[in-house]
Amino acid sequence: MDNELLLKMTDIQKSFNHVRAVRNGQLEIYKGEIHGLIGENGAGKSTLMKILLGVHQKDSGTILFRGKEIAYKSPEEALNNGITMIHQEINLVPQMSVMENIWLGQEYLFKRAGILNRGKMRKRTAELMNRLGIEINPDSVVSSLSIAQMQLIELVRALSRDATLIIMDEPTSSLAQKEIALLVKIVRMLSAEGVSIIFISHKLDEILNVCDSVTTMKNGEFMGRNATCDINEQTLLKLIVGRENVSGFHREGIHATDQVVLEVRDFCSAGVFEDVNFCVHAGEILGVAGLVGAGRTEIMRAVFGADKHDSGEILLEGQELKIRNPMDAIQKGICMLQEDRLRLGTVYSMSVLQNASLATLDQFCSATVVNKKKERSAFHEIMEDILLKFHSENESIKNLSGGNQQKVLLGRWLMAHPKVLILDEPTRGIDIGAKYEIYRLIEKLAERGIAIIMISSELPEVLSLSDRVMVVRNGRIAAKLNRGEVMQETVMAHAFGINKEE
Amino acid sequence: MASHTNKKLQPEAAKHLREILVNNKVFAVALLLIVIMSFLSERFLTTTNVFNILRQICITGIVASGFSLIIAAGEIDLSVGSIVAFVGIVTSYLMVTVKMPMVIAILAGLLVGMLCGMLNAVIISALDLPPFIVTLATQSLFRGVVYIWTNMVSIIGLPQEFVNIGQGYLGVIPIPVIIMVATFLIVWFATVKTSFGRHVIAMGGNKEAAYLCGVRISRVRLGIYGMVGLCCAVAAIVLTGRTASAQVSAGNGMEMDCITAVVIGGTPFTGGKVNIVGTFIGAFIVGIINNGLNLLAVDSNFQIIAKGLMILIALIIDRLSTNFLNKKRRKE
Numbered sequence: 001m002d003n004e005l006l007l008k009m010t011d012i013q014k015s016f017n018h019v020r021a022v023r024n025g026q027l028e029i030y031k032g033e034i035h036g037l038i039g040e041n042g043a044g045k046s047t048l049m050k051i052l053l054g055v056h057q058k059d060s061g062t063i064l065f066r067g068k069e070i071a072y073k074s075p076e077e078a079l080n081n082g083i084t085m086i087h088q089e090i091n092l093v094p095q096m097s098v099m100e101n102i103w104l105g106q107e108y109l110f111k112r113a114g115i116l117n118r119g120k121m122r123k124r125t126a127e128l129m130n131r132l133g134i135e136i137n138p139d140s141v142v143s144s145l146s147i148a149q150m151q152l153i154e155l156v157r158a159l160s161r162d163a164t165l166i167i168m169d170e171p172t173s174s175l176a177q178k179e180i181a182l183l184v185k186i187v188r189m190l191s192a193e194g195v196s197i198i199f200i201s202h203k204l205d206e207i208l209n210v211c212d213s214v215t216t217m218k219n220g221e222f223m224g225r226n227a228t229c230d231i232n233e234q235t236l237l238k239l240i241v242g243r244e245n246v247s248g249f250h251r252e253g254i255h256a257t258d259q260v261v262l263e264v265r266d267f268c269s270a271g272v273f274e275d276v277n278f279c280v281h282a283g284e285i286l287g288v289a290g291l292v293g294a295g296r297t298e299i300m301r302a303v304f305g306a307d308k309h310d311s312g313e314i315l316l317e318g319q320e321l322k323i324r325n326p327m328d329a330i331q332k333g334i335c336m337l338q339e340d341r342l343r344l345g346t347v348y349s350m351s352v353l354q355n356a357s358l359a360t361l362d363q364f365c366s367a368t369v370v371n372k373k374k375e376r377s378a379f380h381e382i383m384e385d386i387l388l389k390f391h392s393e394n395e396s397i398k399n400l401s402g403g404n405q406q407k408v409l410l411g412r413w414l415m416a417h418p419k420v421l422i423l424d425e426p427t428r429g430i431d432i433g434a435k436y437e438i439y440r441l442i443e444k445l446a447e448r449g450i451a452i453i454m455i456s457s458e459l460p461e462v463l464s465l466s467d468r469v470m471v472v473r474n475g476r477i478a479a480k481l482n483r484g485e486v487m488q489e490t491v492m493a494h495a496f497g498i499n500k501e502e
Numbered sequence: 503m504a505s506h507t508n509k510k511l512q513p514e515a516a517k518h519l520r521e522i523l524v525n526n527k528v529f530a531v532a533l534l535l536i537v538i539m540s541f542l543s544e545r546f547l548t549t550t551n552v553f554n555i556l557r558q559i560c561i562t563g564i565v566a567s568g569f570s571l572i573i574a575a576g577e578i579d580l581s582v583g584s585i586v587a588f589v590g591i592v593t594s595y596l597m598v599t600v601k602m603p604m605v606i607a608i609l610a611g612l613l614v615g616m617l618c619g620m621l622n623a624v625i626i627s628a629l630d631l632p633p634f635i636v637t638l639a640t641q642s643l644f645r646g647v648v649y650i651w652t653n654m655v656s657i658i659g660l661p662q663e664f665v666n667i668g669q670g671y672l673g674v675i676p677i678p679v680i681i682m683v684a685t686f687l688i689v690w691f692a693t694v695k696t697s698f699g700r701h702v703i704a705m706g707g708n709k710e711a712a713y714l715c716g717v718r719i720s721r722v723r724l725g726i727y728g729m730v731g732l733c734c735a736v737a738a739i740v741l742t743g744r745t746a747s748a749q750v751s752a753g754n755g756m757e758m759d760c761i762t763a764v765v766i767g768g769t770p771f772t773g774g775k776v777n778i779v780g781t782f783i784g785a786f787i788v789g790i791i792n793n794g795l796n797l798l799a800v801d802s803n804f805q806i807i808a809k810g811l812m813i814l815i816a817l818i819i820d821r822l823s824t825n826f827l828n829k830k831r832r833k834e
Contacts, residue, residue, distance in 0.1 A: 306714055325716075327716035327718060336714070338714055347707035347774070361700055369695050370695060370700065412715070
């Protein structure tokens with residue numbers, strides 16, 4: 001490894017709608033270095049990368065690349081200057097061949113009088129592949145390849161653009177052990193050729209094995225830069241978790257009872273989750289922690305009937321339930337606030353009132369005719385509870401702030417008088433003031449005896465609100481922890497899959 | 503204090519007025535056209551001519567009323583014209599060849615229309631296929647059945663009372679106009695007053711969110727397409743009566759006329775909103791222009807160009823006013 005500094009990002013700041021995503025971003029990459037970037041979900045890693053690529057523009061700070069200050073306006077511009085990112089989702093055109101994908105957008109290199117010289121293209125492709133020791137036929141159709149092979153194609157494509165810095169976002173998340181070994185081998189080869197790699201991963205052991213050095217981030221802040229030979233999993237975990245508990249919210253009393261409301265037994269969905277067993281009591285808040293993609297949302301969506309499951313039982317108050325779709329769940333008293341408000345929650349073309357009553361409209365109907373008086377009074381009853389400020393119930397929901405939209409959606413489920421309320425990331429994208437109001441509200445609902453399941457990636461939130469915490473990893477329940485024994489580091493250790501005793 | 507509330511109220515009222523104007527611009531356009539036409543031709547604003555226009559838009563209007571729901575739900579039905587032809591043939595065949603009583607033949611026709619629509623819905627839902635392609639296929643399918651069944655020969659010799667449905671009057675009002683108004687009222691009621699209507703709009707606005715709220719998309723879709731099929735059947739009966747024969751080419755290109763009326767009427771092509779009254783006005787505007795150009799003795803080929811321009815103008819006005827509104831809202 002040369003000691004030539006390739007990239008230096010200093011004091012990067014970035015806010016979205018007054019929410020700070022990155023407050024102190026620092027990153028140094030040397031030529032030919034494989035550099036890990038690690039942190040919890042929402043730590044600011046991807047925002048920092050998007051600033052580098054020109055997807056977002058930084059609010060302040062400086063970026064030096066090859067000694068020159070840069071501020072790219074688009075990923076295209078970054079690509080032309082040698083920086084590219086390989087995303088978690090494959091970004092290839094599946095119907096086209098390997099070489100067509102590699103040279104997509106660069107066909108002019110092989111054009112003469114408007115006609116594509118495919119032979120030349122094939123030759124150049126083979127040269128690149130040979131350089132990396134990859135054996136894939138340039139003429140195969142991409143959709144016939146494995147995920148691992150597709151990732152290699154993306155690497156080759158990056159190389160075809162003469163990339164000097166390649167960002168890889170969780171490249172191993174969907175690969176088998178053997179495929180990972182091949183990918184790592186090729187990444188090392190690239191680094192030997194002088195290409196620098198930023199390797200984003202949630203796997204601590206992988207970071208320590210593959211990378212030369214690692215930068216840790218937490219809450220949008222730079223936590224440290226370490227050479228991987230100097231640290232072990234424990235010290236890395238400490239950096240990720242940080243020291244303080246910053247939720248600042250304290251529950252006033254615990255109201256959980258012994259009465260089991262919902263019990264899930266041997267829940268399984270092939271390839272998604274398996275062997276899931278848990279129960280929730282009346283008045284209890286069950287926190288569900290884990291990394292994004294661990295299967296938390298998938299398990300709960302299956303309980304709610306939004307997705308299918310292969311086997312297992314759901315018992316509500318001791319009675320076995322058949323839940324085939326969300327309607328069954330809602331009628332039985334199981335409701336779920338979705339994580340993606342825009343895509344899965346709100347209907348932007350409808351009013352506040354219509355959004356709130358959408359799940360319970362049949363309650364206000366006689367012979368399918370909506371009794372608008374009934375609808376409105378039920379709505380106001382719930383909204384007084386939630387203390388929502390709105391100009392008019394007939395206003396379009398898209399005019400409300402994120403926090404108020406979320407309250408309307410919470411109101412939607414309260415109108416169904418649920419026994420079990422599943423909340424998926426209830427405070428995501430919400431400003432701090434509204435966050436506390438939602439915490440209070442969740443607490444109040446638990447006091448009334450509703451069994452609450454709260455999925456959250458914000459650990460302080462989980463720890464300060466939950467009676468118990470369930471940690472999900474790789475589609476399995478990794479741990480169930482009681483309020484007393486719950487600690488940030490314990491939860492994260494289970495989420496990242498390292499054993500504290502070792 | 504009083505002046506303070508006044509100051510606050512005024513922009514509030516202005517805001518309301520603005521929203522109402524922008525949401526109902528189709529009325530303004532219709533009014534403007536009426537004024538222009540009545541200056542250009544003195545024969546335009548007479549009772550006879552107004553009923554003429556209404557009679558001319560009846561067939562399209564009846565189908566377009568239900569078609570609004572399809573667009574509102576974010577879907578499309580290209581098979582409406584073929585259903586119209588199919589139902590016309592079925593009903594006439596039952597009356598002329600099978601010698602069935604008129605009422606039963608009509609009921610059978612209505613049933614067939616509804617089932618044709620529902621067939622579209624079932625294929626779309628069961629196989630999760632795009633409505634555009636499915637209804638493109640059934641458009642051809644239904645039309646083909648009509649051609650083969652009739653050997654390309656129209657059915658004539660319909661009973662007089664049946665012909666009256668298309669040609670008769672109740673007082674001064676043509677019966678088809680009464681049927682059209684009734685259809686619009688029923689569709690309007692189903693859209694604005696029932697949970698079904700709410701579910702249609704939710705489906706068009708955000709299908710995934712609606713599903714997660716317990717709305718059974720496939721059932722709502724069955725209702726929408728069934729309703730459109732029924733509207734087609736009603737239109738078919740009126741049309742067959744009016745021409746006193748079941749034509750094999752009936753309803754050709756009708757889907758385009760429906761889209762025109764619905765989109766001019768202010769229902770966005772992307773769905774999530776619906777304006778049934780707007781669709782009526784939209785159909786009326788198309789009628790005014792055709793009628794006006796006729797009165798002015800403009801070549802009928804120019805009328806086709808006029809229709810095309812109208813759709814474009816409607817879309818441009820819509821885009822401009824939406825942008826304007828968003829800008830105003832952002833300022834507030």
